[in-house]
Amino acid sequence: MNTPHDEASAGAILTIDLGAIVANWRLLQGRAGRAACAAVLKADAYGLGAAQVGPALAAAGCRQFFVAHLDEAIALRPLLPHDASVSVLHGPMPGSEPAFVAHGVRPVLNSRAQLDGWRALAHRLDRELEAVVQVDTGMARLGLAPEELRGLAADPQAWAGVRIGLVMSHLACADEPAHPANAAQRRRFQLARRLLPAAPASLANSSGIFLGEDFHFDLVRPGAALYGIAPVTGAPSPLQPVLRLDARVIQVRHVEAGTAVGYGASWHSERPTRIATVAVGYADGWLRSGSNRGTAWFGDVPLPLVGRVSMDTITLDAGALAEGELQPGMAVTLIGGRAGLDAVAADADSIAYELLTGLGRRYTRRHVGACHGASPVAT
Known part of the structure; x- marks a missing residue:
């Protein structure tokens, strides 16, 4: 939390236009068509203040939010409407699963180990727990690998106690629309979904929204574009500076x-x-x-x-x-x-x-x- 300063004595002033951020979200929602538009607020809303940006976007109608760390989610959750969801992209660290339930936030499960920990907690609580599931379609960074997916598909108890609220993946080259990795990742994503229980899907990040309807699925997840970063390399940006x-x-x-x-x-x-x-x-x-x-x-x-x-x-x-x-x-x-x-x-x-x-x-x-x-x- 920042300490208030007298602007007259400040060495520099950073002015953040929440109205421009909201306008960018609305533009992106329009580009997403029938898909819902989430907001990525990790790294303190890319350094611009999640405590201010989150409520402004919620007031505009945004209901799905993503952060990277559990602590970010715990700080953000009380500032949002009760019907909003906050998902933690890194998923639960071993032993942290109960904190997700206590604070009403969703983990993004990226590995078999994270799934096993979440499923074990559901068993101990004797209740179904919701999670987002991420699959790796070409970044080799986070998400269930193809061999893990095949193993889970062969196990009838793999998802016992876990309700999949969203299946997601992340595009590596979406800022280059002609890059062949985009179409390849989309094909892999469709194949991965067939190995999982039916659930809403999300593939497009900020730049992915501009790849067209085939990449939108049910939810798009802009981050950088909300804050005025150009979504497509070398192309004019339709976004407002913030x-x-x-x-x-x-x-x-x-x-x-x-x-x-x-x-x-x-x-x-x-x-x-x-x-x-x-x-x-x-x-x-x-x-x-x-x-x-x-x-x-x-x-x-x-x-x-x-x-x-x-x-x-x-x-x-x-x-x-x-x-x-x-x-x-x-x-x-x-x-x-x-x-x-x-x-x-x-x-x-x-x-x-x-x-x-x-x-x-x-x-x-x-x-x-x-x-x-x-x-x-x-x-």
Whole structure:
């Protein structure tokens, strides 16, 4: 939980538009056709605040939510309507099964061992327990392997006490629509379903929604697309941006030509200029791989990032601005407006997922655009 800060003293402000997240969910629900649209809120809603994003999406009509860890589910479950479901993608760690029941959340069973543990608990409680079952169709990461499925299909007691609420798998290459792995995984998914008791099915992640109706099945599970990350590589994004990061200037100094800036003297000024030092660094999730790359913006003026990203600061070449135009305490925009999330990540030789989920906890966070006209909340 964040400690409230006075925005006037904040080094940087991260503004999160809940209305834009809801609009993206509605767009994705529209693309999903007859399939229901869930929401993936793992990693604290990709770093943007599951405690705020979850209720906003629930108010818009979302009823199925996914997180990665049990602790995430326990924190989220009380914030959602009683008819919503929360599923834990990693499934139960050995011995944690009773906590799932106690807190009313569903495990995603990924292995025979997880199934056996869940079934044993159902036997001890003498009641049927619901679970999601994941099958591996080509990622070799999580999910029941084909040989496990065949073994389970041959065992008439395999699912005794377990009610399968959903069968799911995960696409590896959905952001590349022409990749042959997409069709191959869909075929494997259909074959896997035949070896399991009848249940609703889910294959499409954010990018998978854009592969078309054949990939939608009964439920789609967007995560990144909710938060404005482009779903298809190289294609225009239909999604709204959802965040803005504005960082404050600590100091502006004049430097002569040939001046070294930052650790390792990795950048030297080619002309007299001004250097603005800004209160964001890799401790705030501003990737060190973006050293000497990328751009901040002061209105419509680009300010190149020069020198290495350090723990608490970055340095910008502010020579394009008039003397005195940029002052300590003023803000430059690092994400938002002309600084799109995907482009900023590319400047750091990364992906938007890594940048988004790594944004640090030192920012003052403002959630705006909440349902029912709620006021912006700074955290």
